[in-house]
Amino acid sequence: MEVNLNVNGRNRSVTCRANATLVDVLREQLNLTGAHVGCDTSQCGACTVHLNGDAVKACTILAAQCDGQAILTIEGLSSADGHHPMQAAFKNCHALQCGFCTPGMIMSAIDLVQKNDDLTDAQIREQLEGNLCRCTGYQNIAAAVAEGASAMKEAGQ
Template sequence: MPVVSMTVNGKSASADVEARTLLVQFIREQLGLTGTHVGCDTSQCGACVVHVDGRAVKSCTMLAAQADGADIVTIEGLAKNGELHPVQAAFREHHGLQCGFCTPGMIMTAVDMIRRKPDLDEETVREELEGNICRCTGYHNIVKAILAASREMR
């Protein structure tokens, strides 16, 4: 079994895992960080999105071993010193969540989106959300929250 080591939310984590262990399993089961969710098995819903070396990826479609040596940030690591990330704050302010299940993936995707495209407009946000599915909100307030956060962070 490979030993995988990575930094997760600023802390080093290391474990012997089966080669077939997915990154999301490592995060949820080995590290007990259950904020990252699994909503599908075809890499489409995006509930599992985390940042690997600063880029949004679907942790259900990556082996833990592929992330060996990487720097991982999950939803639990987004707030700093007790202060919400502007995207987290915007999701609350604009009611961008209902049941909360897709929310961690949505927020991690949104943070990555704003990093890559600081000048977002509604159409771009909707396109960029192609890999994240929400069944509750109709996306209306998610889009609003991301646009507000991107303005805030400019």
């Protein structure tokens, strides 16, 4: 079947199986490999992207369900001005080790910050429980999300 998506601001048309997941279409047909597949069962969050501004686990949504919708992936975050403030915060805080969980963490963190003001450390940890880091670098990840939240606020995001 044909599915039309707006991905990172660009209209894309793909032909895929009716049961193709969004993450498979992004990775295998659009060559956007930033969303990772860690579990394929909605547990790890490595595949997180934004669907119309909301963080979703792209392994548990069909591409067909996204027909006509707007998708933002980690590849669409940077601009001509450089990294998104949340990306910069992860870099500043050394909030990644192998990096496998990082794109999903960042996409979830941005959604979290956009929907909540003045998050506490405990709230950040609780709200990101759907994103797992196999390297267990949660201290620095929580610090990065807090720094990224401040930077996003300053930037009016």
